[in-house]
Amino acid sequence: MNILLIRPKPHKETIGLQHVMICEPLELEYLYSNIPCHLINKVKVHIIDMIIEKKSMDYFIKKYNPTLVAFTGYISHVNIIKNYAREIKFIKKDTYIAVGGVHAEVVPEDFLDDNIDFIIRANGIDTFNEIVESIVNNTSFNHIDGIYGPNKPVVKKMEFNYNFPNxxxxxxxxxxxxxxxxxxxxxxxxxxxxxxxxxxxxxxxxxxxxxxxxxxxxxxxxxxxxxxxxxxxxxxxxxxxxxxxxxxxxxxxxxxxxxxxxxxxxxxxxxxxxxxxxxxxxxxxxxxxxxxxxxxxxxxxxxxxxxxxxxxxxxxxxxxxxxxxxxxxxxxxxxxxxxxxxxxxxxxxxxxxxxxxxxxxxxxxxxxxxxxxxxxxxxxxxxxxxxxxxxxxxxxxxxxxxxxxxxxxxxxxxxxxxxxxxxxxxxxxxxxxxxxxxxxxxxxxxxxxxxxxxxx
The missing domain is CATH 3.20.20.70 (Aldolase class I)
Structure with a gap:
């Protein structure tokens, strides 16, 4: 199955330092490099950097026909990500949409939206991999602790033992x-x-x-x-x-x-x-x-x-x-x-x-x-x-x-x-x-x- 990891382009209203700096999407590189070995042959992952890309979201959804699309972003990206999710669901209704990043971890409720399936609240790499595994095996997502839910407790890991970013x-x-x-x-x-x-x-x-x-x-x-x-x-x-x-x-x-x-x-x-x-x-x-x-x-x-x-x-x-x-x-x-x-x-x-x-x-x-x-x-x-x-x-x-x-x-x-x-x-x-x-x-x-x- 195809997975798209997407960094959104800022809204035109956002006063952006992207005019004087564009840094690599490190968090997406970590997700890419830490797909478990037993899933490597079952998924194909693509990173799309919309800050740099000239092509539309429509183009990438139709090209890759993804089963899962995951976004990373800050507070200023909330509406942008919701709009992307709406567009993706309109093109391919059965696509799963996940969102993570620092704002999703601290204020996850801001991403509540009918078109977003998973808000990754904690332990981003592990939670993402659990989502992927559940999709591959067609099993329930209820056991995944790092997915946000109202009044759902969360325990954050205080260690970082992962493969280097790819x-x-x-x-x-x-x-x-x-x-x-x-x-x-x-x-x-x-x-x-x-x-x-x-x-x-x-x-x-x-x-x-x-x-x-x-x-x-x-x-x-x-x-x-x-x-x-x-x-x-x-x-x-x-x-x-x-x-x-x-x-x-x-x-x-x-x-x-x-x-x-x-x-x-x-x-x-x-x-x-x-x-x-x-x-x-x-x-x-x-x-x-x-x-x-x-x-x-x-x-x-x-x-x-x-x-x-x-x-x-x-x-x-x-x-x-x-x-x-x-x-x-x-x-x-x-x-x-x-x-x-x-x-x-x-x-x-x-x-x-x-x-x-x-x-x-x-x-x-x-x-x-x-x-x-x-x-x-x-x-x-x-x-x-x-x-x-x-x-x-x-x-x-x-x-x-x-x-x-x-x-x-x-x-x-x-x-x-x-x-x-x-x-x-x-x-x-x-x-x-x-x-x-x-x-x-x-x-x-x-x-x-x-x-x-x-x-x-």
Whole structure:
């Protein structure tokens, strides 16, 4: 039987970073590589990346005549996936439709739909394989614990012992996968969950607050199997355990692994471990995504970040000292005035930052702050395509919606498009990569400009 694993294309309304990055669908590669041996000869699996594909869903359903179609996605994909499911059922009524991914695990009820047969709530790989086996053997699905059902208890595994993702399963797409200047880029995941408890964060909800790690021996073996030199470690926080990072560096040296790394890391870890950052940079650490969140202490306290402005500034200086790019993410509070935006830009310029990601405060469903803000939403909860951490979902206190978006655009331009930054990037990266980034960032800005024009 044919199985389609599909990554959906974002809705045109979603303000998408896919204009400056398209990463491989790692979760689908894991499903592909972990079909049980006794089922291998009974199924044929195809991964379809709709972000890259030009052909329609209708084309793929008619071409493969699938028995099972499985989707992965985030909150912004909910309506897209429901529409795809409706289209598939119209073409081939007896097709089973499954959906998984982080939003399906934390808020599965959002995917309830007559056209979706299975919402994978937990233990995605195992649950998917149980679904496949039940279809092949024509048996009941009632015994599958990881499928969502109202009031149905679920136990999530706190270990990850699976075959490495099959990256050849997306060989026809691989040349398109990149992350900004990391091109071509491959993903690897070495841990799950986060050891911290930021109030706005969705990551910790995925594992119900638990944090667990893969053995480094397995991680190193997987690294050695990856052909790309640019590696994006997609742990929610790779820089969380000093001893583990030291061990990782020891193994990179011992195995003579020469690759470049992009990781997530907290400012307090970086600030307290300069020697380790220096060593890691010599072994390929190329960039760190750091949630500095705000230039105001009161905001950091509210977000339960357990950091302060001094820690953030020291962390940025350490990364710059060892030529590690800082990708700084910030949350824009709704009480910002034009003066606050100006002060923010001046602070970021003073820190000599090049790459920033400005996100209006977004209380995602499933997080600790969701219920606190629910009464203040200015968009419908079911407009899932707007829950992209870029749209305003709460009304600004001192600025109009148009003004808030406009000040966001101006801050981006003031910080990222300074002549000094442009010249540095042209010297550091090839013209082709700079031009690609310019086009991509311009498309994102155009989406914001449409928001300004429409005022919604």
């Amino acid at each position: 990256r050849k399963s997306v060989s026809k797409y691989r040349k398109h996968y990149y992350y900004m200047f990391h091109n071509p880029c491959s993903l690897i995941k070495t841990s799950f969950g986060c050891p911290y408890n930021c109030s706005f964060c969705f990551c910790k909800e995925i594992t119900d607050g638990a944090y667990f790690k893969r053995p480094l021996s397995s991680v190193i073996d997987e690294l050695k199997s990856i052909p790309e030199d640019e590696i994006y470690i997609v742990d929610d926080d790779f820089l969380a355990d000093k001893n583990r990072i030291e061990d990782f560096c020891d193994r990179l040296e011992a195995e003579n692994i020469k690759k470049n790394y992009l990781v997530y890391g907290r400012a307090d870890f970086i600030s307290s471990n300069e020697d380790l950052i220096r060593r890691f940079s010599s072994l390929g650490l190329r960039a760190v995504i750091v949630g500095i969140e705000s230039f105001r202490e009161t905001d950091l306290e509210k977000y339960n970040k357990k950091t302060n402005i001094h820690i953030n500034e020291r962390a940025i200086k350490i990364l710059q000292k060892y030529d590690v790019e800082t990708y700084a993410t910030l949350i824009l509070p709704l009480d910002y005035t034009k003066s606050d935006f100006k002060d923010l830009a001046n602070w970021l310029i003073g820190l000599n930052l090049t790459f920033i990601n400005l996100q209006p405060l977004t209380p995602l469903k499933g997080t600790a702050i969701y219920d606190d803000y629910k009464k203040d939403f200015i968009i419908d909860e079911n407009e899932f395509e707007k829950w992209d951490l870029a749209h305003l979902v709460l009304r600004p206190k001192h600025l109009s919606i148009r003004e808030f978006y406009m000040e966001t655009i101006k801050t981006y331009y003031r910080v990222t498009m300074r002549p000094k930054n442009t010249m540095r990037l042209l010297k550091k990266y090839a013209f082709k990569e700079n031009f690609k980034m310019f086009i991509g960032s311009s498309l994102v800005i155009m989406q914001y400009i449409k928001k300004v024009i429409r005022g919604v």
